[in-house]
Amino acid sequence: MIFRDGGGAVSEGQAMQTRLAIRGVEVLKGYLGPEAQAAMVADIRGVAAAAPLFSPETRFGKKMSVAMTSAGKYGWYTDRRGYRYEPRHPSGVAWPPIPETVLSVWRDLVSAERMPDCCLVNFYREGAKMGLHQDRDEADFSWPVLSISLGDTARFRIGAVDRGGSTESVWLESGDVCVMGGEARLVHHGIDKVRFGSSTLLSDGGRINLTLRVVD
Numbered sequence: 001m002i003f004r005d006g007g008g009a010v011s012e013g014q015a016m017q018t019r020l021a022i023r024g025v026e027v028l029k030g031y032l033g034p035e036a037q038a039a040m041v042a043d044i045r046g047v048a049a050a051a052p053l054f055s056p057e058t059r060f061g062k063k064m065s066v067a068m069t070s071a072g073k074y075g076w077y078t079d080r081r082g083y084r085y086e087p088r089h090p091s092g093v094a095w096p097p098i099p100e101t102v103l104s105v106w107r108d109l110v111s112a113e114r115m116p117d118c119c120l121v122n123f124y125r126e127g128a129k130m131g132l133h134q135d136r137d138e139a140d141f142s143w144p145v146l147s148i149s150l151g152d153t154a155r156f157r158i159g160a161v162d163r164g165g166s167t168e169s170v171w172l173e174s175g176d177v178c179v180m181g182g183e184a185r186l187v188h189h190g191i192d193k194v195r196f197g198s199s200t201l202l203s204d205g206g207r208i209n210l211t212l213r214v215v216d
C-alpha cells in the first residue's frame with residue numbers, strides 16, 4: 001500500500017495525500033497525482049471507444065443524467081427490468097478489459113489476489129448528478145467498493161445504511177479515491193452536484209468516476 005497520511009514528504013511523481021473517514025467511508029484525498037490521472041483518462045478514453053457511453057433508464061423509467069459504460073467481466077446496467085450486471089455492452093460487444101492503471105489502485109488498496117469484475121465508468125456532463133442509493137447488486141458485500149474521481153470536483157453525499165436520516169458530504173477532487181468497505185459497504189451515497197469546469201484534466205470539462213466492484 002503506497003498511501004501515506006498527508007503532511008509527510010512525498011517522493012517525486014506522487015501527490016500530497018490526506019486521509020479522511022466519513023461515516024466509515026475512507027476518502028484518500030490526492031491519491032493520484034496529475035500524471036497518473038492523465039494516464040488513466042487516456043485508458044478510459046480507450047474503454048469508451050470500444051464500449052461507447054450510454055445513459056440508461058432507471059427501473060422507474062427515468063433516463064439517468066450520468067452517461068456510463070463499463071470494463072471488465074461485467075458491466076453495470078439498468079432499464080425497466082431493474083439494476084443488474086450484464087456480460088455485454090448494449091451493442092452486443094464484450095466489455096473491454098479493465099485497464100492496468102486502474103487495477104493497480106485496487107491492488108494497492110484492496111487485494112492483490114482478487115481483481116474486481118466490473119469497472120463502472122460514470123461520466124458527468126454539465127448538470128449531471130446521481131441520487132442517493134446503495135451499491136447492492138453484488139453477491140458478496142465483504143469486498144469493498146473502490147471509487148476513483150477524475151476531472152471536475154463533485155459533492156459526494158453520504159448517509160447511513162438505513163434509508164433516511166442525516167447525511168454528510170465531502171468534495172471529491174480529481175485524483176481522490178474512496179473505499180466503501182466493512183460497515184460502510186452498504187451506506188447510501190450519491191453525487192449532489194459537480195462544479196462544472198473546476199478541473200482542467202478533461203479539455204471539455206466534466207467528471208469521470210470509476211467504481212470498481214467484485215460482482216460474483
Ligand SMILES: O=C(O)CCC(=O)C(=O)O
Binds near residue numbers: 130190209211
Ligand atoms: O460518481 C460517484 O462518485 C459515485 C458513483 C456511484 O455511486 C455508483 O456508480 O454507484
Ligand SMILES: [Fe+2]
Binds near residue numbers: 134135189
Ligand atoms: Fe454507488
